[in-house]
Amino acid sequence: MMKYNELSKEQRDAELSALWEDMNAIKEKGLQLNMARGVPSPEQLALSKEMLNVLYAEADCTAEDGTDCRNYGVMDGIPECKRLMADVLGVTPDMVMIGGNSSLNMMFDTISCFMNHPVVPGNPAWSLIPDRKFLCPVPGYDRHFGVTGYFGFEMIPVMMDDNGPDMDKVEELIQDPSVKGMWCVPKYSNPTGISYSDEVVRRIAAMKPAAPDFRLMWDNAYCIHDLTDEHDEILNIFEECEKTGNVDMPIEFCSTSKITFPGSGVAAMAASENNMRVIKEKYQYQTIGYDKLNMLRHVRFFGDYEGMKAHMKKHAAVLKPRFDVVLSKLGTLEDTGAVWFNHPRGGYFVSVNVMDGTAKRVVALCKEAGVNLTGAGATYPYGNDPYDSNIRIAPSFPSLEELSSAMDVFCICARIAALEKMNALI
Ligand SMILES: Cc1ncc(COP(=O)(O)O)c(C=O)c1O
Numbered sequence: 079m080m081k082y083n084e085l086s087k088e089q090r091d092a093e094l095s096a097l098w099e100d101m102n103a104i105k106e107k108g109l110q111l112n113m114a115r116g117v118p119s120p121e122q123l124a125l126s127k128e129m130l131n132v133l134y135a136e137a138d139c140t141a142e143d144g145t146d147c148r149n150y151g152v153m154d155g156i157p158e159c160k161r162l163m164a165d166v167l168g169v170t171p172d173m174v175m176i177g178g179n180s181s182l183n184m185m186f187d188t189i190s191c192f193m194n195h196p197v198v199p200g201n202p203a204w205s206l207i208p209d210r211k212f213l214c215p216v217p218g219y220d221r222h223f224g225v226t227g228y229f230g231f232e233m234i235p236v237m238m239d240d241n242g243p244d245m246d247k248v249e250e251l252i253q254d255p256s257v258k259g260m261w262c263v264p265k266y267s268n269p270t271g272i273s274y275s276d277e278v279v280r281r282i283a284a285m286k287p288a289a290p291d292f293r294l295m296w297d298n299a300y301c302i303h304d305l306t307d308e309h310d311e312i313l314n315i316f317e318e319c320e321k322t323g324n325v326d327m328p329i330e331f332c333s334t335s336k337i338t339f340p341g342s343g344v345a346a347m348a349a350s351e352n353n354m355r356v357i358k359e360k361y362q363y364q365t366i367g368y369d370k371l372n373m374l375r376h377v378r379f380f381g382d383y384e385g386m387k388a389h390m391k392k393h394a395a396v397l398k399p400r401f402d403v404v405l406s407k408l409g410t411l412e413d414t415g416a417v418w419f420n421h422p423r424g425g426y427f428v429s430v431n432v433m434d435g436t437a438k439r440v441v442a443l444c445k446e447a448g449v450n451l452t453g454a455g456a457t458y459p460y461g462n463d464p465y466d467s468n469i470r471i472a473p474s475f476p477s478l479e480e481l482s483s484a485m486d487v488f489c490i491c492a493r494i495a496a497l498e499k500m501n502a503l504i
Contacts, residue, residue, distance in 0.1 A: 081415035082496055087504070094497045100490050101447060109448030111484040116268070116426035116472045118336055118393075119400075125392050126338040129379040133371055147370035153361060155346070159373035163346035165383035166301060167330050168314045173348040175358065178368045181333035181345040185295055186225050188329060188347070191360040192258075193229055197353060198291040198326075204229075204258055213251055213260035215243040217429060217457030217468045219268040222261040222297070226459075231258070233459035238270055240420075242278035252287035259293040265312050266300035269429040269457055269470035271422025273310035283318035285327070293353075296330040300425040302390050303336060305398045310423050316348070325350045329357075334376060336426065337386065337393070344369075344376050400473040400481055404428050407485035416496035428471045429457070436495035437466045443491035449484045 085093065133139060139147045141156040154160070155176025164171040177184045191197075193205040204210050212231040214223055215238045226233055234251060236243045242264070251257055262282070264274040274282075282294065296315050304310070315328045334343035349357060380386040401422070408430060411417045419430040432440050437454035444451050452470040455461040471488070473481055 081413065082500060083415060087501070090497050090501060094494065094501075097490055097494050097497070101443070101494065104447045104487055104490070107448070109483060109487065111448060111476055111480050111487075112450045113472050113476060113481070113484050113488075114450045114452045115475075116336070117475045118340060119396065119475050119477070121396050122393055122474070123339060125389065125396075126379070129338055129375055132375045132378045139371060139374060141370065141374060145370065147374045150366050152367045152370060153365065154358065155368065156370050156373050156377075158377045159344065160346075162377055162380065162383060162386070163332070163344070164348070166332055166386065167298065167346060167348045168301075169316055169330070169348040173316070173350070173354070175347050175349075175354065175361070176368060176373055177345040177347065179333075179342055179345060179372070180335070181297065181299065181331040181347070182221055182225075184345050184347045185222070185297065185331055187360070187364070188293075188295070188357060189225055189229055189259075191357055192291070192293070195356055195360065196291065197293065197356050201291050204291075207256050207258070209256045211251075211254065211257045213243075213248060213257060214459045215261065215267075216459070217269050217463075217470070218261060218459075219263060219297070220452075220456040220461075222295070223459040226261070235459055236260075238267065238272065240272050242267075242272065242274035242282075245278055245281045249281070249285065252285055252289075252292060255288040257287065258289055258291060259295055261295050261297065263297050263299060264315070265298060265310060266303060266422055266425025268299065268425065269427040269452075269468075271420045271425050271427055271429060273312050273423075276313050279313040279315060279318055283315065283324055283327075284322045285324070287327075292327065294328040296328045298330055298332045299336070301332055302387060303393070303426070304390065304424040305394050305401060306423055308423065316350075326352050329353055337389065338376065338379070342372070344373055397474060399478060400476075401428065403478060403481045404471055404473045404485055407482070407489055411489050411492055414493060414496060417492055426472060426474055428473060430469045430471055430492075431465075431467045432469060432492045433496040433499055434465045434467045436492070436499050437463060437469050439495040439498070440469060440488070440491045443494060444487055447487045447491065449487045449491075451488070 160171040160174045164174045212226040214233045216235040319325045330348040333345035408419045416433040441454045455463040
């Protein structure tokens with residue numbers, strides 16, 4: 079196979095009609111496959127099923143400080159769960175608050191809090207800044223963009239490369255005092271799968287934003303979600319910010335959604351004393367306390383951080399073959415020169431850049447063939463991918479056989495869309 083840009087018009091047409099034959103044969107199969115969202119497979123969920131047996135009717139539900147976890151109380155989490163999640167977050171337990179079942183919920187709450195209550199006393203709350211802005215490294219996580227969009231921030235895309243966000247651009251943009259924060263998924267980023275380099279983390283920690291209430295939303299959602307033993311390591315943002323006198327800048331989040339059960343895990347956040355004071359004041363009115371039985375269940379199931387890391391190896395054993403299928407199928411497209419994709423060492427996604435101007439077409443073609451993908455553009459604020467190129471593939475949920483069929487469809491559709499585009503351009 080030659081690179082598509084080296085084909086003559088006749089060769090392109092011949093290739094297109096062969097591909098359409100394949101496509102029509104696939105359509106007749108009436109496939110119904112889904113690679114749209116990063117959802118653990120039933121096999122992965124089964125890995126945590128024993129957690130449901132940990133708290134049986136006669137079990138002792140007393141936390142180590144004597145709290146009866148069946149009852150009201152303890153706003154920021156039982157001590158043993160704070161300790162466990164502190165290890166996951168790379169901080170000390172006093173910096174941690176345990177929330178409910180969703181870290182996204184805690185991120186939403188945090189921004190909601192700063193909208194109405196100044197995070198830096200004496201500064202206006204964010205809702206009082208009419209032209210408030212948030213930096214959004216792209217491609218990124220659509221639900222982050224949903225949160226800042228909902229709260230009326232103008233979202234400014236900043237391109238990501240293999241090392242993280244374009245820091246020259248970030249350093250320029252933070253000179254504007256109405257830029258109030260930045261979304262970051264520092265490890266195995268959603269969707270590109272890259273981890274921030276040490277240099278990028280150090281530059282982030284050393285930033286001097288014009289806004290004293292600029293906050294980093296450090297969403298460490300994939301902090302222990304390695305696919306292989308050779309995994310990425312990132313610098314600890316709090317340690318780096320300690321060195322630069324910026325310890326109030328980061329707020330870190332994580333959850334066990336993709337460790338135990340999504341929607342029934344435990345979420346946690348870590349922040350400096352100053353930030354926590356403002357955040358906890360809000361939580362104090364918002365809740366009497368989150369689900370302590372679930373916290374206890376998690377702690378008893380894992381024992382400690384080492385237990386949790388051992389559990390993640392079981393996830394990796396299920397996930398790695400799925401990523402391998404996706405990557406080897408995408409490898410067959412490389413000869414066309416029409417796609418670029420990453421080789422993540424962890425996380426939940428493979429980010430594919432198809433030929434510029436064809437992502438929407440690829441997603442639509444896949445849909446026609448019964449394969450559901452994340453909408454093109456979803457990885458950009460306002461759903462607007464200026465290149466119409468990025469597609470996020472989520473390999474976790476389908477079985478290996480389904481994934482293999484779905485990727486065959488994807489590859490055919492990416493080829494068709496590229497050839498159509500070239501025919502239209504040339
Ligand atoms: C980067 C990132 N953050 C947060 C979440 C959601 O986390 P939670 O289930 O804890 O709300 C996801 C889920 O896909 C994610 O990819």
